Amino acid sequence: MSHSTVTVNKTTVFDYDAEFSLLDSMEENQVPANYNCRGGYCGLCKIKLTQGQVTWVQDSLVSLDADEVLACCCVPDGPISIEM
Amino acid sequence: MTYSTFNKVKNDALKEPMFFGQNVNVARYDQQRHAIFEKLIEKQLSFFWRPEEVDLSSDRKDFMAMPEHEKHIFLSNLKYQTLLDSVQGRSPNVAFLPVVSLPELETWLETWSFSETVHSRSYTHIIRNVVSDPSVVFDDIVDNPEIVKRAESVTRYYDEFIAKCNLYSLVGAGEHQLNGETVVVNLRELKRLMYLTITSVNVLEAVRFYVSFACSFAFAERAIMEGNAKVIKLIARDEALHLAGTQHMMNLMAQGQDDPEMVSIAAECQDQVIQIFEEAAEQEKEWASYLFKDGSMIGLNAEILKEYVEYITNIRIRALGFDDLYPGRNANPLPWMNAWLVSDNVQVAPQEAEISSYLVGAIDSDMDDADFDDFDL
Secondary structure, three states: OOOOEEEEOOOEEEEOOOOOOHHHHHHHOOOOOOOOOOOOOOOOOEEEEEEEEEEEOOOOOOOOOOOEEEOOOEEEEEEEEEEO | OOOOOOOOOOOOHHHOOOEOOOOOOOOOOOOOOOHHHHHHHHHHHHOOOOHHHOOOHHHHHHHHHOOHHHHHHHHHHHHHHHHHHHHHOOHHHHHHHHHEOOHHHHHHHHHHHHHHHHHHHHHHHHHHHHOOOHHHHHHHOOOOHHHHHHHHHHHHHHHHHHHHHHHHHHHOOEEEEEOOEEEEEOHHHHHHHHHHHHHHHHHHHHHHHHHHHHHHHHHHHOOOOHHHHHHHHHHHHHHHHHHHHHHHHHHHHHOOOOOOHHHHHHHHOHHHHHHHHHHHHHHHHHHHHHHOOOOOEOOEOHHHHHHHHHHHHHHHHHOOOOOOOOOOOOOOOOOOHHHHHOHHHOOOOHHHOOOHHHOOOOOOOOOOHHHHOOOOO
16 A cells, blocks of 8 residues: 555655655645644645545544545555645 | 423424423433433533642733733633633533433533533632732623623524524514514524534634633743643643533434434535635634734743644534535644644543542451550450
8 A cells, every 4th residue: 555656736746655644645745734633633624635545543523525535544555646 | 392301292202302401300311312421511511620620820820920911811712711611501501402312411501501500610729829809800701892792793693592592492483573583583593503502513613712721831931830731731631621522412313323303404505614714713703803902921822822823723614524614724833732732642531540538438448456456355
């Protein structure tokens, strides 16, 4: 699962390196993301998953459309593309 | 629609809508129509805290040393928060419990409202600590025109909804003469009012609290009033959960995942939802001006606070599927706030950690022969 490629807004690309969450990985790679709670309930780190799959590492407690994920609650499962 | 405390009709709660179906009878949580409310209950219970856990002893000294305009900022925010939580500690119960139809949602409403009473108790804890006569602060809440103005818009929807539900419950649908006025009540009108009331509560939890939060955290960034900030951090954590609850209710209704009639009602109410958000955001910006009327505090002023209100309003209204109310306001003007709103930074209370001395009713089974030395038959 580690070293999955994450493409952000079709431009920035970085490797996920076994961080706790996609949000941590984004921060590690200087991709600025909104966040508050990091616990799956404030909804600030909501992003669109346009390609690929994710694995949930903690429960999301906010309303999500089918193509949305919370960056604090998941990690990439293979290469993914996100929009924010 | 007379309310029954235990509806005798056998019903399947999995087929009931969130509100205005049959009254809840059996409080069972092994199955849920909307599992999210069960998750919110679990989370809220795991968040349980008591104000007395937070040591405020150094705050009094900090408060005494503050210049007058900072005392005004601090106390005014406390008054406003006391108002908001006074309303929230009772209103979800009074307004929504008589019309709720799902056991998990009924318990979420009660759990949510209970946690607001803990917030109210924490304001008493803080106020008692910083001023010698708490009445000076509490009495001003109903006298201060700036706060009274906000109280009116915070409670307007609740009060109308409760009054019309009472009328409907007593005399049913129709045109009724009440105190010389003609009042029309019917189920659709009640559902419309309920949707707007939930919107108004969402705004309360999602936007109205945050100006006060920002000020409390700004004081603590300067290493003053840190006890207060710890309490506010716990309150902010709860409020984020509550706003997730109202967002879910609104989205489930608007997206047709609950009562089918709510889809068209939510669509009809779109302009009013925007108006409720706009009114609250503008009031909060006015509040920021009132707070800083006699001077700013280090690290925060009215202008930056107003930008933060616009930023947070955009985020909240977007979560309900609406466009930004303040286009272009997408960067957080107070990035340091995030550190205070992160849940995993919240200190673990001793009773949550594995410290045996804090485990109520725990038995120490570690024994040896010496333990019987003073034991005689």
